[in-house]
Amino acid sequence: MKAIGFKTSLPIGEKESFIEFETSKPTPGSKDLLVKISAVSVNPVDFKIRQSSAKDTVLETPKIIGWDAVGIVEAVGENVNLFKIGDEVYYAGDITKQGSNAEYQIVDERIAGRKPKSLSIEESAAIPLTALTAWEILFDRIRISPEKDKGKSILIIGGAGGVGSIAIQLAKKIAGLKVIATASRPETAEWCKEQGADFVVDHKNLVENVRQSGFEYVDFIVDFVDTNTYWDRMVELIKPQGHIASITGSAEPVVLNKLKSKSVSFSWELMYTRSMYETEDIQEQHNILNKVADLLDDGTLKTTLNETLIGLSASNFKKAHEQLESGKTIGKIAIKF
Template sequence: MKAIGYTDAGPIAAENALIEFETDIPQPGTNDLLVEVRGISVNPVDVKVRGKAQPEGEPRILGFDAAGIVKEVGSGTTRFRPGDEVFYAGDITRPGTNASFHVVDERIVGRKPSSLGFAEAAGMPLTAITAWEILFDSLKLKEGEGEGESLLIVGGAGGVGSILIQLAKKLTKLNVIATASRSETREWVKKMGADYIINHRNPLDEEMKTLGISPRYVASLTHTEQHFKAIATLIKPRGHIALIDGPQSLDIVSLKPKALSVSWEFMFARSMFQTEDMDAQHILLNRVADMLDNNTLISTVNRHHGNLSVANLRSSHELQESGTAIGKTVLDGFS
């Protein structure tokens, strides 16, 4: 089968930053599905892995999000059968989805939304799982809760921010404040449903003071180190901060006077450690599919870069690395 990967970690500008190669079709294990990949998307984790994680031996196949058709199932599977259309966000410890076929544990797979094509469906899983786990695992909210409270989302126009805005508005009673700086990103987060928009190019505590709102919850999706002092200032006492990026250091002691809590969200944790509740991602992806099909949620896909190829995947990585990507960028499978 065809696959795209890399042999040497480094910048996307390198001549062979991405290569196409032939490899064997993987064989599904006991709990696995073999999926014919029809659509993929690009996430920040793709470019971080390609830039920093040196492959050992064989080229490393990139890609996490995928949508496709089940071709074979493992002996222990119960949720899917050959011919089913599925979408999922994969497992960081296994080969990726930038290939003709891919093997994935069925416990982290959901049914593909019938209202979306394969590429558009592939734009949703990783960010939807991350956003869902921020709300209900990290911040410990329950559906229908949050009346009178606010959530500040730092980095509202990215893939996670785009779906987090929607899930918070549809499944909780929180007021949602999203940060965005450019006119196009401000319009995007407004489209996603944000109640208020502030500019993250300015000090966030000053921006929030102008609004007259002190949020109990903060989801810091990007540049946490830059904004951490302001977040500690603007958040309510006994508030909760969830983050997904990788700051080099944080002054946790500064959070003590307000008795603040901090949680990391890493959507690969369940699959990486084979947790007992791994199928929580199967369940939530099915909920997301239902919400997309009944128009409770709208797609966060903003760019379609054609079929999977080295050139098209390179341009997608370049866009992601530029820091100007809005929503999600997707591609069809190999032509």
């Protein structure tokens, strides 16, 4: 099968930052699906792993990355019971296994969902990783409940990115929250409003801008940009007994002690936790993706796709990674094979 990968971590502008190569089609294990991939999308995790996973070394076999895909089930493992051959699926995969930038991929059925019927393959490919991340951070980590939390406020730092775009929709349309999103350019501010944000504020002078929007404190804050860069501002803005959650990690320790006087909770979210550790509730990702598919099909949610490239080629992945690395991407970029 054809695949796109790399043997060493190079700047994206280098000729061999991505290479095209042939490799054998994988064989599904007990709970696996073999998926013939139709489209993928790219995420910041893709370029971060490309930049770091083969530094100062040359791999014997090229590494295939990519963690968003849509495709058709071509074969199944002996203990698969959620899908059958011919089903259309979408998923974000497992970061510890071979990625989706190839003609075929193996994926555990418990972390795959049915492709939304109303969306094209590229529109569907834009959804899995970001929807899972946003759903988990809101409903599994912070444990927001539409019944008890409707009408409360949430600040979404990084509203126009892939995760921010779907998080705005979930927070507004499912949780019933008042949504404040950050965006610094007219086009990103407009995008956030299109996703459903009630207020859009510039991340510069964040505290002042949020308060000018009428919020002394906010009930919840989710960070999709940089934990420590915004930490003091999040500490200032969070309501006593509120909850902050982040997906971005930190090279430096996060000073949790600053939350003590307000009795504020803090959570990390990593979408790959369930698949990496095969947690007891690993199949919850299958359930979430099916719920999201239903919400897309009934029009409650909409795809966050903003650009599509055509063709399984090294040049298309280079182009997509260049855009992601610029930090100015709005919504999602998909590649249709």
